[in-house]
Amino acid sequence: MKATFKPLPKHVEGRAITPTCLQIDYSDQRLHTDEPVSRQGTDVGPPPFDTFIAMLTGCSHVILGIIARELGVQVVDMKMRLDTQFDARGVYGIAQVDRPLERIDLFLEFKTDASADQLAIMKQTLAKRCPVNVVMTQAGIEIVEHWQTAPL
Numbered sequence: 001m002k003a004t005f006k007p008l009p010k011h012v013e014g015r016a017i018t019p020t021c022l023q024i025d026y027s028d029q030r031l032h033t034d035e036p037v038s039r040q041g042t043d044v045g046p047p048p049f050d051t052f053i054a055m056l057t058g059c060s061h062v063i064l065g066i067i068a069r070e071l072g073v074q075v076v077d078m079k080m081r082l083d084t085q086f087d088a089r090g091v092y093g094i095a096q097v098d099r100p101l102e103r104i105d106l107f108l109e110f111k112t113d114a115s116a117d118q119l120a121i122m123k124q125t126l127a128k129r130c131p132v133n134v135v136m137t138q139a140g141i142e143i144v145e146h147w148q149t150a151p152l
Helices: 048-071 116-129 131-138
Strands: 012-016 022-026 029-033 075-084 103-112 142-151
Touching (some): 048 075, 116 131
Antiparallel strands (some): 012 022
């Protein structure tokens, strides 16, 4: 029997610490976003946009772990990175920018005992099940995954 899920309520509060630093409280956690000193920030935390794109790696990691558990396989020594080009002209009022990101290259590297068929399932389902990936692709950002796996 398939489980029924209700939407999960989310509540986030932010409080300005400086003109660039925001303390963000959610659940029982706290996060700070800020700008580097070179952009008049205090460098207390990562810039908000960097935090946003970094969440693609965090979410992909969690979802890949869920898929691996469902398949009964191990994923170890995970390394992820992403490369992109951020069009910041809209931030500075230089030009109207409808999509500040056009493409993200997401690199996944890990060791696994997954068979070729199981690895194919991982590759086919990761993007569909990662909420951050879904939101970004629905916004028109192309996400290209680059998988590098090695046997355990």
